[in-house]
Amino acid sequence: MQFWKKLTQEQRQQRIQLALQQNVNFSKDASLGYPASKLDSRVFNDDAPFLKDAPTLQTYVANPNNIGCHTFGTSEKAFSGTQEIEREVLNVIAVDIFKAKENEFDGYIAPGGTEANIQALWIFRNYFFNTYNAKPDEIAILSSEDTHYSIPKGSNLLQVEWLKIPVDFNTREIQKDQLEQIVENAIQNGKKYFMAVANMATTMFGSVDDPDIYSTVLERHNVPYKLHIDGAYGGFVYPFSNPNSNINFSNPKISSITIDAHKMLQAPYGTGVFICRKGLIENVLTKEAEYVEGMDLTLCGSRSGANAVAVWMILFTYGAYGWYEKISVLQMRTQFLCQELDQLNIEYFREPFMNLVTIHSENIPETIAEKYDLVPQQHNEHNKWYKIVLMDHVEVEHLTTFIADLKAAING
Numbered sequence: 001m002q003f004w005k006k007l008t009q010e011q012r013q014q015r016i017q018l019a020l021q022q023n024v025n026f027s028k029d030a031s032l033g034y035p036a037s038k039l040d041s042r043v044f045n046d047d048a049p050f051l052k053d054a055p056t057l058q059t060y061v062a063n064p065n066n067i068g069c070h071t072f073g074t075s076e077k078a079f080s081g082t083q084e085i086e087r088e089v090l091n092v093i094a095v096d097i098f099k100a101k102e103n104e105f106d107g108y109i110a111p112g113g114t115e116a117n118i119q120a121l122w123i124f125r126n127y128f129f130n131t132y133n134a135k136p137d138e139i140a141i142l143s144s145e146d147t148h149y150s151i152p153k154g155s156n157l158l159q160v161e162w163l164k165i166p167v168d169f170n171t172r173e174i175q176k177d178q179l180e181q182i183v184e185n186a187i188q189n190g191k192k193y194f195m196a197v198a199n200m201a202t203t204m205f206g207s208v209d210d211p212d213i214y215s216t217v218l219e220r221h222n223v224p225y226k227l228h229i230d231g232a233y234g235g236f237v238y239p240f241s242n243p244n245s246n247i248n249f250s251n252p253k254i255s256s257i258t259i260d261a262h263k264m265l266q267a268p269y270g271t272g273v274f275i276c277r278k279g280l281i282e283n284v285l286t287k288e289a290e291y292v293e294g295m296d297l298t299l300c301g302s303r304s305g306a307n308a309v310a311v312w313m314i315l316f317t318y319g320a321y322g323w324y325e326k327i328s329v330l331q332m333r334t335q336f337l338c339q340e341l342d343q344l345n346i347e348y349f350r351e352p353f354m355n356l357v358t359i360h361s362e363n364i365p366e367t368i369a370e371k372y373d374l375v376p377q378q379h380n381e382h383n384k385w386y387k388i389v390l391m392d393h394v395e396v397e398h399l400t401t402f403i404a405d406l407k408a409a410i411n412g
């Protein structure tokens with residue numbers, strides 16, 4: 001671990017204080033030109049005593065704007081302190097967790113995984129436009145049918161067709177022969193450029209796609225392609241539970257990754273992380289963004305520097321080993337639930353390195369699903385699955401009462 005350390009409360013507080021000092025201070029400095037200020041002081045008092053020991057809330061009240069991309073070129077001077085905090089977060093995620101080389105990636109903290117995924121598709125689409133003079137109908141997006149709906153959303157926005165690859169009902173694995181067939185048909189119908197999205201844990205099943213399935217098929221057909229990893233769900237779990245994984249930037253075929261800090265890292269909403277290799281993000285430069293110092297290479301405009309601080313605080317409170325321990329506990333709870341289900345002969349899907357169990361719905365009475373807020377795959381009569389996500393607040397005690405209820409319902 002090059003960047004990821006565990007810091008004491010005092011060290012963390014000092015680091016964030018320094019960052020806030022390096023930003024413009026709307027309480028003291030004569031800052032006339034920005035349509036920005038600290039939060040309204042009639043509502044958000046900036047010298048409330050509890051703020052002293054709460055760096056994230058302090059930043060929230062100071063209200064810095066981390067607009068733009070801070071791994072590339074120059075940036076807005078007024079918020080250089082919280083931009084640096086953002087770079088420290090990106091270094092931990094890109095270099096320490098996802099094995100990029102230092103200074104060889106670009107990225108930013110997006111409002112969410114949806115934007116981070118669409119940012120990837122937008123970059124790839126424009127890369128094909130700029131590099132090959134491609135037309136929109138010559139480009140296709142490939143991903144499994146279990147893919148998050150942000151991909152069809154991006155397909156609709158960017159006007160690039162999405163080709164959905166079927167998965168096996170029980171293993172949730174991409175059906176290779178179907179993928180082969182779909183790519184072949186697409187090429188016959190005039191598609192020349194492909195962007196594939198592999199999941200590092202799908203939302204409903206926690207299944208992890210093998211990204212090499214896409215690169216193998218696309219290289220066999222000799223077509224230009226780009227490969228994105230959607231790690232919105234599993235990005236803070238899978239690399240720790242499966243340290244030998246090479247679904248990261250050590251795989252030269254992978255161009256970009258989405259990781260949500262507001263799911264498994266338990267950061268506040270507004271912390272989807274986008275990271276890509278150098279040389280790509282320029283494809284979405286908006287030249288017209290002249291009032292923003294430096295270049296705007298992001299889909300959103302303004303975004304809070306407090307989000308960067310919140311993610312930074314979590315990462316540097318745990319440190320790499322602390323986080324590894326937390327994930328190990330979630331893995332043990334998942335294991336416990338699976339053993340109990342095995343004893344009841346209840347069928348389920350579980351990716352061995354994920355904290356998610358998706359149970360065949362025929363085994364779960366509706367009353368139990370309702371009582372425990374289990375999430376169905378489909379909110380209608382065709383539903384076949386219910387999922388249980390082993391989050392921090394889902395403890396073994398909850399699981400034992402769930403299992404007892406389930407047993408009673410089945411036997412009664």
Ligand SMILES: *Cc1c(COP(=O)(O)O)cnc(C)c1O
Pocket residue numbers: 111112113114115117148150199201202203230231232233260272
């Ligand atoms: C949640 C999720 C997203 C979208 O993330 P938001 O932060 O809700 O925009 C994308 N992909 C996967 C796999 C997800 O689980």
